[in-house]
Amino acid sequence: MRGLALIIALLTLMLSPPPAVAQEAARLVPGASALTSSGGGWLRGPPDMQLRLTLTRAVPYRVFLVGDPIRLIVDLKDVDFANAKAQDLFGADLVPAIRWGHYRRGWSRMVVELPGPYRVASAGLRTGAPQPQITVALEPVSEAEFAPRPSAATALRDLPAPADLPEAPITEGLVVALDPGHGGFDPGAQAGGETEADLVLEFALDLRKALEARGVNVAMTREDDSFVALEDRMTLAREAGARLFLSLHADALPKGQAAGATVYLWNPASDNRAARQLAMRHGRDDLLAGVDLAGQDDALAGALMDFARTDTQPRSENFARWLTSRMALMGIGMHGRPVQGAAFAVLKSPDMPSALLELGFISDDADRANLTNPLWRARMVEVVADAITGWARDDAARASMLRH
Template sequence: MIFLAVLLAAVAARADDLLHARGYKMAGDAARMRIVVNFNRDPEFRWFVMKAPHRLVVDMPEAGFSFDADDLAARGMVASVDYGNLGQGRSRIIVSFDGPFSVERLDILANESDGGFRLVADIAASSDAAFDRVMAEQVETTASTRTTPKADRLGKIAAPGDRRFRVVVDPGHGGADTGAEGETGTQEKTITLAFALELKQALERSGQFDVFLTRDRDLFLRLDERVRIAQQHEADLFISIHADAIRLKNVRGATVYTVSDKASDAEAAAKAIRENLADAIAGVAVEEENQEVADILADLIRRETQSFSIRFARSLVGELSTAIRMIPTNPHRFAGFRVLRAPDVPSVLLELGYLSNAQDEALLRDPEWREKAARGIVEAIGVFAAARQGAGG
């Protein structure tokens, strides 16, 4: 009996000492995710990435796991979550993603409430080239790490001057989301795709740019997927093309929008609401995330990106004003557009005109007018690209 009591006590002591993962939570979308795992003590983890499929691997001492299966279900960028014991006193969590990603932050923080610890990982969509660079760096540093200083990662990304300027053109709407409709039945998704294809050809003819489309056919894409495509191509500029319809049928002309938490005017705010509902219109559940900025550097990157977006918007208004009709009051406006929220890609939304106006609708259907508009955009991008590359990015 004494031996049994001692044995049971030893087992209980080992159970108390065993690392325990008490829960797994994740939130986000196809462009950005946050993963949180709670532990009873510091897991002293190491992490690395793997390819085919793209995976984040977190190794730690042997652990017990209490995860809810519903919390592990695929969402956003995450395709699957696996975990278990490897033997020899080690355990592992594997998070598989549906494409290349970057680890912006992976840290352990102390919980003030219960004395435990939580692993926090901030993940962002990335490009294959950037992912491959991270894997190459792993080989040089024994393929594992605890954290990676963000400044170091940023410094190793190829400078825009090392390659041609990259533009991602986003034809708004598509598939089940038809967008606005004109008096004669013109659908916004059709106009935006036709113009995007023509703009891509015009940009490629200049010989200065690498150009990518978020869609090249009648296809529905979530707003966060459009953002992710821009990030995967390491875009230097993202242009989302639209042609809205509003109640005031006399309003016409092109408008350029940039992102801002505070709208420039009531119409810009209403426009952002309409565009941000694109996912809901197509039957996709929209989860709004309110995550803290990971650190001061990330906030500075966003501010710099927004500054570049505004700079390009002003150039675009200037060039388009000589090519096509702009809306007469405040042709550069801003509001909280979800599709413009890539933190590291200067982005604008271009409203070519209003399908609710008969004259604009006729012009939007006119190939010659679209060609003039495309030429103006190409000129604006050329000026912007030259300024960015001349300043070293």
């Protein structure tokens, strides 16, 4: 019988069509592909999201979700992403990260890190004109309703890029420094009877609570209405072993110049006028208090700082993406350019990922109404706390991939 089986097997082999002339791989058409969102708002909750992938020809595909962290996986047969960069996809800033690449013989994989729990409401392939398109509709669900694919471990094998295999996440032993701006003789910006120093302190204390509830250790640069020099704020954070330094502000700019939450990262070369104004104003109070920040680093120290920054700057940028995608998800109004560079002295520290978050601008009526609205503040606290823990997991996963 075994001989017969062998003959049948051989016959089958001989009868099967000769290896076809390799069909040209389908290509993604990046310009006609996008991630979009609809609905949602800070009172209504996360928006729906739609992923549209336009291809040069129809291909088999599959779509599923995995957890820890929450991701949408789209596997595509014979698709060549060629030189298209995932982060250039229209709407890529709606989510913390998108990656794609070759994954296994004949298959490519797209990984969309989601900023919260979703379900796949529908997925379909339209083969008609003008070009085939895969559409995936995502609907937000609660944590309890989130149903990732059970065999996630298998699904995660062979992902195209690092940071896709987080090992034992995460927040254990994580220390985050919260830096409520201003304080003491420096009230910061003022408008409508509110002061920036008070608003951001209140926010920071709420955020500390939310982070501690998530198992994160929080170091505060100030816990009351006292003045702390900028350099001391960084030193405090460093001594606490903070993995992230987050400065909180709610500044004022001339009417019409700024509204909506804005994330600032260190960039001494930034030529944005408003950002320069803000950064300058934030060194001035130190000078008033007798602290001189000028001339602290000579050329050698400068070079060392640049070297250290090659590690921390991408991590700060990644944190900014986590923040903006969580804010977009939860309907928090953001500045038209939500991530900007500025030479804020408090972001100078090269050895710690750091960011300065303008929660909003106290000079903008709508922003000020939000900042003083307990509902909005509670929502924003959740957004920032989730961004911090999401980033910390991602950051730890990337670090462990680098070590291997």
